[in-house]
Amino acid sequence: MREPAPVRPQAVGIIANPVSARDIRRVVANANSLQLADRVNIVLRAMAALGACGVARVLMMPDREGLRPMLERHLARERAASGSTHAWPQLEWLAMPTTARVDDTFLAARLLREAQVAAIVVLGGDGTHRAVVRECGQVPIAGLSTGTNNAYPELREATLAGLAVGLYATGRIAPDIALVYNKRLDVTLHAARGAVRHDIALVDVAIAHEHYIGAKALWRTDSLAAVYMAFADPEAIGLSSIGGMLAPVGRREPGGLHVEVAPHDSRAPSSESEAAPPLFHLHAAIAPGLLQPVPIHGWHRLKDGEPVRVRQRSGVVALDGEREITFGPDDRLTITLRERAFRSVDVAQCLLHAATHGLLRAPPFASALASLPFPSQQ
DSSP: OOOOOOOOOOEEEEEEOTTTTOSHHHHHTTOOOOOHHHHHHHHHHHHHHHHHTTOOEEEEOOOSSSHHHHHHHHHHHHHHHHGGGSOOOEEEEOOOOOOSSHHHHHHHHHHHHHTTOSOEEEEEOHHHHHHHHHHOTTOOEEEEEOSSSOSSSOOOOHHHHHHHHHHHHTTSSOHHHHEEEEEEEEEEEEOTTSOEEEEEESSEEEEESOSSOOSSBOOOOTTEEEEEESOBOTTOOSTHHHHHTTSOBOSSSSOEEEEEEOOOTTSOOSSGGGSSOOSEEEEEEEETTEEEEEEEEEEEEEOBTOOEEOOOSSEEEEETTEEEEEEOTTOEEEEEEEEEEEEEEOHHHHHHHHHHTTTTOOOTTOOOGGGSOOOOOO
16 A cells, blocks of 8 residues: 655745747747736636645746736736635745846746745746756756747646646655656866856757857757757657657657758858768758758767767857857867756646546535545555
């Protein structure tokens, strides 16, 4: 007989990027942007499910875009409408300055880690999730897709994600059932002058033949030299779709993928591996509504913990689709796949476990899940 899972602190963090899905890829691909009211509604649906499971507190990152006053106004309206029939969590805002930059997400993730929240619900795209994972330590995350390219966060209803997180946060589902490990790419730059820089990517690391960062989002493939992928899903959007349509690698499957891109006719090769003509051109969905041909030179699998030195002599490194690092001919750049790098809430598994173990069953006429004595796991 399985012992009941220990009850963890009933606090959950929420980091909602108020400006995700507004980069240049949305313009060139004729895709819609998620409005502030939509983000507020997503947070409210997640909070409703958390409260139904008995989560007492939600700690949230503040912002400069107007999300806070709108959310508080809508939450007050929902509390008044539901009265005592629904237990909403207490919403607390993290005490931190806001800069409207990614630094806000870094700091919020650190503060939530220090607050020992049970999990962090993340609203954003690949870049937002990467920023949270970089600073959240061992705190598991639950991703909600609200960005432009969303290869890491899966499309999922916020109510169901909140329900899974709530059942885990209140100890009704044990960690070995609720959580799953994820892969990550570690990027290490040994500069010629001795400095060392470390960073990560959750989905892909792209090497481009450019010498300045400029706009963050990388959406053109004519300067692309190589792509390293933690996983490559045929249904993904973004640079990882190149691997997904070439040699798919699952999220939970061992290993990753490294694709070398042949140079376009107008550009001289920067490494010996690019001197040969492409094997073929592969059409990939680089952004919503945007397919581009990619000249493929070759590909091979990445192994867990095995550093791979980047062959290109100089260029720009894009992490999960955003330019972040420049490197020169005297620098040494390596990419390393890590298979058990961080944990996330397995929403599908949590919901299946809840169904098969009757975790959401209640006596007749019960008004709220939070008031019920949920059955122990057997």
